[in-house]
Amino acid sequence: MNTRASNEKFGSKKGATGNVWNNVWNTSGITVLDSSQVTHVADIYIDSSNTLYITDETPSTVVWRLLQNATSATVIAGIQNSSGLSNTQLNYPQGVYVDTVETMYVSEHYNHRIQKYINGSTVGTTIAGITGSRGSSLNQLNYPRYITLDPTQAYIYIADGDNNRIMRYSTNSTSGDNGTLVAGGNGVGNTNTSLNYPWGIWYQPSVSSDLFITNHNGHSIMRWTPSASSGTFIAGVPGTAGSDSTHLNNPSTIKLDNYLNMFVVDHSNHRIQMFCANNETGITIAGTGIGGSTATTLNGPRGIAFDSDMNMYITDFDTQQRLFSFIYHHHNGGYRYWYIVPSYEREKSLKILHQKSSSTCFQHNQLFINPFILDKYYIRYHRIIQHSNEFIVLSSGPISQSFTEDACWTESIPFALPSWIEDGHSNHQN
Known part of the structure; x- marks a missing residue:
């Protein structure tokens, strides 16, 4: 699903060889939602029933839900074109995650908080951060980006962008509760003990006990055991942007399959890179590396998700190509x-x-x-x-x-x- 200020879908053909999937994606995407409905889409999540959840950061400031095979999405959180601090409003929504009982979690960039929506409620509850108050204390966030939950759904992990750290909170926390620092927190940097504006995060202990983190401003991917003092660079060249197969340019988020193959949204290179397990050379599977609005190009992609058939959906943030x-x-x-x-x-x-x-x-x-x-x-x-x-x-x-x-x-x-x-x-x- 390539979100052309919307979302786009790239179909796949797949088969298994040993323990590695042979996925071949079509090079042309199908626009699922376009700018007639959404504006600047950020993240995307797909649940087990292939329902799509999409954050639309500005000016809509809402979360959309698109049911499988539907052609029109509905607003399920936030008030369209009305940002604010109340528990029914959102302000620059970023990451979205939906658990197995359909409780939805949304990170708010400008409200510096994480909102929890239970049983389809449109009224959110703050479980991390303090509304409208940014900071670096353990009970505060500073322009958070994307989020993920652990398999038990007991904890939420947050890419705390401007604090250059990853925080963990209980999903039953309330506003002002302290979280736990699990990665970074040593200031901005491109060393193995620091993060450089973390944006995307992936965590699935059944596949790996490590967090996988995108360093947006560091042009790299890190693998970090929670609460360890340092991590390991596994893709990109730390601190150096580039467009060849070993470089990244402002990666936004990341997903992994069950075989530790990584799918990286290479935002400023307008492409999706796949890194096979334990390989630092990427393969371009969507986009051409040049920004555009055709079926074969991307323009500032931000989010990525896969449905049950391994079709790939991408939020394509800058398709309108505005300067x-x-x-x-x-x-x-x-x-x-x-x-x-x-x-x-x-x-x-x-x-x-x-x-x-x-x-x-x-x-x-x-x-x-x-x-x-x-x-x-x-x-x-x-x-x-x-x-x-x-x-x-x-x-x-x-x-x-x-x-x-x-x-x-x-x-x-x-x-x-x-x-x-x-x-x-x-x-x-x-």
């Missing part, structure tokens, strides 16, 4: 600087915007920031100078996000530019 821009209007009425941020810096820039803005402004799609904050937080961008006799072509359906700080005014609009323009270059009207 995020920050426009700086000078006070002297002269030229303008246009600051363009690439899609792979979107998460970082939005996080900074969120920290600099009030929740009320966010509800009205308005943000407040000085564009020079981009430099402060090492967010990559390109700059275009627009003089009074020049114009810039914008794509259709612009997103209007405006900010002010220190008496500066900016707007955010998606560009219709196929590639980067060099710093200082301008577009002249002919």
